[in-house]
Amino acid sequence: MLKVLALLRSSNAFISSSRRCYISHPSKRCCFISTIKMSTEAYQFGPYTIDAKEVFCSTNLSFAMVNLRPVVPGHVLIVPKREVKRVVDLTAEETCDLWLMAQRVGKQLEIYHKASSLTFTIQDGPEAGQTVAHVHIHILPRKSGDFERNDEIYDAIDVKEKELQQKLDLDKERKDRSFEEMTQEADEYRSLFI
Structure with a gap:
């Protein structure tokens, strides 16, 4: 917890003992109070219900979840709690919270x-490759040589999104990670934010 407090304090955020996170932004347009919580509630990601065990961090406005089909180790999604199809439809507070969490x-x-x-990365709309009509930020930890050409990662994300869409639409043979694998990863990441 002390490590996380130090990290958040260094980024203009402060968590009190009640896990209330006071976040300020230099523009003063993104000043708000957000609570980091670990909950048992279910989360919505577009039409899909996400089990709380797959979520490793959340605030009043956003949540972070492990990815069903990660492209690289640590590939996660940051999602606003309110179902919003496009970035332009986010409120200023949601935008700020989403990016601060990211x-x-x-x-x-x-x-x-x-x-x-x-x-x-964000795929904002169907023509941009968005397969779940709910804004989400992909975060991918990168290492030297993880892709032959750096921009190949975008093709890999696009392929994984299309595979997921086919699976969801056509209920094809499952190549996803198991629920157990996903909850184990979420547990590991959750410990980073407690």
Whole structure:
């Protein structure tokens, strides 16, 4: 917990003993109070219900979950709690909370996976490759040589998204990670934020 407190304090955030996170942003337009909570509630990701065991961090407005079909180790999703199809439809508070969580989660996962960089990506709309009509940020810890060409990661994300969409639409043979694998990974990541 002390490690997380130090990390959050260094990024203009402070968590009190009640896990209330006071986050401020230099623009003053993104000042709000968000509570980091570990809950047993179910979460919605578009039309899909996500078990709380797959979620490793959440605030009042956003949550972080493990990925059903990760492209690299540590590939996770940051999702607003309110179902919003496009980035433009997020409120300023939701946008700020989503990106602050992405920043926090990315930093911890980069350290945890001994990565040297992060890829943050959003597919905003169907023509951009979005298969679940609910805004989400992909975070991928990156290491030297994980792809022959750096931008191949976007093709890999696109392939995984299309495979997932086919599975969901056509109920094809499951090639996903098991629920147990996903909850074990979420447990490991959850310990980074407690």
